[in-house]
Amino acid sequence: MIILSGPSGVGKTTLRRRVQKKIDPLSFSISWTTRPPRPGEKPDQDYHFVSPEQFEKQIRREGFLEWARVHNDYYGTPSKPVQTWLRQGRDVLLDIDVQGAGQVKRKMPEAVSIFILPPSREELKRRLARRRTESPQALRLRLRNAEKELADWPRFDYAVINADITDALKSLSAIIQAQRCRVR
Amino acid sequence: MIILSGPSGVGKTTLRRRVQKKIDPLSFSISWTTRPPRPGEKPDQDYHFVSPEQFEKQIRREGFLEWARVHNDYYGTPSKPVQTWLRQGRDVLLDIDVQGAGQVKRKMPEAVSIFILPPSREELKRRLARRRTESPQALRLRLRNAEKELADWPRFDYAVINADITDALKSLSAIIQAQRCRVR
Numbered sequence: 001m002i003i004l005s006g007p008s009g010v011g012k013t014t015l016r017r018r019v020q021k022k023i024d025p026l027s028f029s030i031s032w033t034t035r036p037p038r039p040g041e042k043p044d045q046d047y048h049f050v051s052p053e054q055f056e057k058q059i060r061r062e063g064f065l066e067w068a069r070v071h072n073d074y075y076g077t078p079s080k081p082v083q084t085w086l087r088q089g090r091d092v093l094l095d096i097d098v099q100g101a102g103q104v105k106r107k108m109p110e111a112v113s114i115f116i117l118p119p120s121r122e123e124l125k126r127r128l129a130r131r132r133t134e135s136p137q138a139l140r141l142r143l144r145n146a147e148k149e150l151a152d153w154p155r156f157d158y159a160v161i162n163a164d165i166t167d168a169l170k171s172l173s174a175i176i177q178a179q180r181c182r183v184r
Numbered sequence: 185m186i187i188l189s190g191p192s193g194v195g196k197t198t199l200r201r202r203v204q205k206k207i208d209p210l211s212f213s214i215s216w217t218t219r220p221p222r223p224g225e226k227p228d229q230d231y232h233f234v235s236p237e238q239f240e241k242q243i244r245r246e247g248f249l250e251w252a253r254v255h256n257d258y259y260g261t262p263s264k265p266v267q268t269w270l271r272q273g274r275d276v277l278l279d280i281d282v283q284g285a286g287q288v289k290r291k292m293p294e295a296v297s298i299f300i301l302p303p304s305r306e307e308l309k310r311r312l313a314r315r316r317t318e319s320p321q322a323l324r325l326r327l328r329n330a331e332k333e334l335a336d337w338p339r340f341d342y343a344v345i346n347a348d349i350t351d352a353l354k355s356l357s358a359i360i361q362a363q364r365c366r367v368r
Contacts, residue, residue, distance in 0.1 A: 114365075115367075153367070154367055154368075155367075156367055157366070157367060158362065158365040158366055158367060159365055159367050160365050170361070171361065171362075171364070171365050173358070174357070174358040174359075174361035174362045174365075175358075175362040175365060177354070177355060177358035177362075178342065178355075178358045178359040178361075178362035178363075179362075180355070181298075181342040181343055181344050181355050181358075181359060182341070182342055183299075183337070183338055183339075183340055183341060183342060183343050184338075
C-alpha cells in the first residue's frame with residue numbers, strides 16, 4: 001500500500017498518472033469527491049464525482065478508509081476496492097490529501113507514505129494561481145491550506161521534490177519498486 | 185549506508201560493480217582480505233589483499249568496522265574511509281559477508297541492509313561449483329557456509345532475487361535511490 005500525498009498544486013495528479021503508466025501492476029484507488037470535475041478530469045477514472053447526499057450516506061455506512069472535508073468539499077477513499085486488492089496481494093496506490101494520508105497511516109502503519117514537495121513555497125503559489133479553475137476566494141483558501149499541509153512532510157516515510165517531473169517520477173518509481181523487495 | 189550481502193556465489197560482486205557504474209555518486213568501501221585474489225579481481229579495487237600479520241595488527245588497533253574469519257580467511261571493513269565518507273554526507277556501499285553485515289547493522293541500525301538471494305538452493309550450488317578457483321575441500325566448506333548464510337535473509341531490510349542480472353540490478357538501484365528520498 002502506497003500513499004501519495006502533498007499540498008494542492010504540487011503536481012500529484014500528473015505524477016500519479018505517469019507512475020501508473022510506468023509501473024505495472026499498480027491498482028489505483030479512485031477517490032470519491034463532491035467537488036465538480038476540473039477541466040481534463042475524467043469521471044470514474046480520476047475521481048468518482050458524487051453528491052453531498054451520496055457521500056454522507058457512505059460515511060454513515062462506514063464505507064470509507066478515510067474521508068475529509070477539504071476546502072468545503074468532501075473527499076474520501078472507499079474501503080472495499082482497497083481491501084479486495086490487498087487481499088489479492090496487489091500493490092495499491094492512494095492519491096490523497098495530507099489529512100487523509102495521516103488517517104490511513106494510523107489505521108495501516110505498514111503502508112508507505114510519500115510526500116510530494118514543491119521546489120519552493122513561491123513555486124507552489126505560482127502553480128496554484130496558474131490553475132485558474134477556481135474563484136479568488138477558493139484559491140485563497142487553497143493557498144492557506146497548502147501552507148498548513150506543507151508543514152506535515154516530516155511525518156511521512158519518503159519525500160520527493162517535484163522540481164523536474166522526470167526526476168520526481170524516477171524517485172517515485174524507485175520507492176515503489178524498492179517496496180517490492182522489502183522483507184516483511 | 186548500504187550493506188550488500190548474501191551467500192558466496194550468489195553474484196554479489198558482479199551486481200556491486202554494475203550498480204557502482206549505474207549510480208553516482210556511491211562510495212564503495214574496499215574490504216581487506218587475507219585470501220589470494222581470484223582471476224579477474226583487481227588489488228585495491230575489489231579488495232586490499234594483505235597478509236594475516238597485517239590483518240591481525242589492524243584488528244589490535246581496532247581499525248575495523250567489522251571483521252570475520254570466513255572459510256579460514258580474514259575479511260574486514262576498515263573504519264576510516266567509511267567514517268570519512270559518512271561525515272561528508274556521501275552514500276557508502278559495503279559488499280560484505282552475512283556475519284559482517286550483522287555486525288555493521290548492530291553498530292549502525294540506520295544502515296540499510298540488502299540480501300541477495302539465489303533463485304534456488306540448487307542454482308547456488310551450480311554457481312559455486314562453476315567457479316572452480318578453489319580446491320574441492322574449500323568448495324565443500326563454502327557450500328556448507330552458503331547454506332547457513334542463506335537462512336539469514338529474513339533479518340535484512342530488503343531481499344533481491346538474483347535470477348536475472350538486469351532485473352536484480354534494477355531492484356538494487358531502486359532500493360538505493362529510494363533511500364535518498366527517505367525522511368530522517
